[in-house]
Amino acid sequence: MIDSFIERHVKPRNRPRTAEETIRILRTKVLPVWDGRKIQDIGRRDVIELLDGIVDAGTPVAANRTLAALSKLFNWATDRGVIDANPCVRIKAPAAETSRDRVLSDEELRLLWRGCAKIGWPFGPFVQILLLTAQRRDEVAKMRRVELREGGKLWTIPGERAKNGQAHDVPLSSAAQSILGSLPRVAGQASYLISTTGNSGVSGYAKAKARLDAEMLALARTDAADGVDPESIVLEPWRLHDLRRTASTGMGRLKIEPHVIEAVLNHRSGVIKGVAAVYNRYQYLEEKRAALEAWAAHIEYLTGGLE
Template sequence: MPAAKPFTVKSIEAIKADASRKEIPDGGLQGLYLVVQPTGAKSWAVRYRHAGKPRKMTLGGFPAISLGDAREKARNALRMVSEGRDPATEQAEQETKRPAHMDLMPALLDEFVTRHVAVKNRPSYVRETKRIIERNLKPKWKQKLVKTVTKRDVLRLLDEIVDRGSPIMANRVRALLSKFFAWAMERDIVDASPVVSIKAPSEEKTRDRVLTDEEIRFLWLASEKLGYPFGPVVQLLLLTAQRRTEVSDAMWDEMELEGNNQLWVISADRAKNRKEHFVPLTASALEIIRALPKVKPAEDEDAKPIYLFTTTGKTPISGFSKAKTHLDAEMLALARKEAAERGENPESLSLEPWTYHDLRRTAASGMAGLSVPVHIVEAVLNHRSGSIKGVAAVYNRYDYAEEKRAALTAWAEKVAKLTGREKAAYGTEVAE
């Protein structure tokens, strides 16, 4: 059997799940294993022998615990074994003797993310969970013991979030707290959940917002003024019809930019439905991607750039709410400027609220309006809505590649025409 190769972050991220659980040894440190569940969740464990018997100690989930941290934890555990100690037993005893500060909400929420959220979910979901916790929970309950959180405390917190104009966020916080307290009950940290009888603060309706042709034009012009990184992100959201995190977290090694069939390959672990997805890249999309700067970590100029959209070279961008505020303001300014030029009252103009996800819906609606069949639109979106059934549902992953490319090309051409870029993007004159 060939020797195991040392792990790298890239090799870990590339490991795919099988039908059954598997443990993969790290060639860089004997005893350290990466555990991969059928769901795709990954975690670390260290195996050793104590008192003549095989033992195993769980270290935590990846990527919450990085490769470097996992090796350090494993080395510490193996050092204890060399001293005649059993690290798994000592870990269990330590957890039994939890210091009081570990039951403060901030510390316990961090533990919840490490031991539960990061093990069972995609990195984008983990980042969003951390963001919700840092913004909405830790500042409010930074000195509160978990066992003292009451139903009234939760209701007061949710009311405050609603009152500041974020009813949907209040729903998200309630859902997160429900999962958190269920996890805390399973670990015998609390006896009951204060969230169990609390309903979602706000009703969430299915959105059907689609940007008009004029709004698409304003959006594109505003995104050009916004610049890197959020301007190109918005443009690719509109042109590719993919999800926000799929675009914002896109990596350079997902891009196949050479040859005649340029593609963006979204791996199964990054796609929302866990299905690998191939997105044909149109001329407009390629133009945007090729113009992007390749940002590397400041301390490692020889490193290979990872993310298309990053300010650090290490992590994807954040700050979408602030970017959208600037985008909305620029769109409104453009609309009012044109209204004034027509002799209309600019102050009477306003823009209907929209979300980043509405750009995906706008693209889908736009392709349908160009007579693209619904099953092709669904293939572009990587949907599993059920319009394709039976044998067709299990076709090779490359099926509809040409149809998807034709659909996205037609949509990109329409966007180019709406934004006055048709000649530049496709070498054709704009119709008068």
């Protein structure tokens, strides 16, 4: 039933990225527990026990996402007359979620940049491009050579890869162009830029992020001031997505106008809303370029030359 749901509903009715995430949840969180069972035999108690197991494994937010995916599955099965009712009805999300506000400090950005240099290609340049462009993780990871225009000065993210489904032009700062230009050219039909095969984007985020964290911590302890116990130094946890918020906040500190920052982030809500959002089709390309150059210059100032 899950395979049918994926083929008949998930893939044709969702953007590729959303479909990919729903499929991942169903195949990693649901099938290992319910494989071989008929959907008609799954009840409310089964759903609750499945979610409890995910929470107990230390991933409560994943339990929320699993509940959402299951609810869609059971609604689809109900509409098709396969089951009489959705057992997810009135089951509350297991975990409370709050929006994150983690922004890396200037000192953390120095450590980050140096740590990226330590771990090297492909994850080091990948993280640096995330920071310099303020784009989403998967958008950068799956960047392809064909998406670069104007001699590498402009990166166009196609609508099918953008979260809001709209193509997005990202002016590349001189620093970003330099990093991309220094990457080894890996042969592959898909021509992914940050890749070890050329046929798929960079991956293995968790393992590579752990290496970067370790390098940042080692650098922080090496830099410890006289009289400070290096072992007492710790780094506050952060996520790759926090780099996007850090860049946005940093551009705000540089007095970049909010609507320009939203344009850089490819947001379609916030400062320009309602009817104005419908009629304002100006892409702010030159303003975005100036903003990203200013942000790159700030990073260069912090890191002593983007070495």
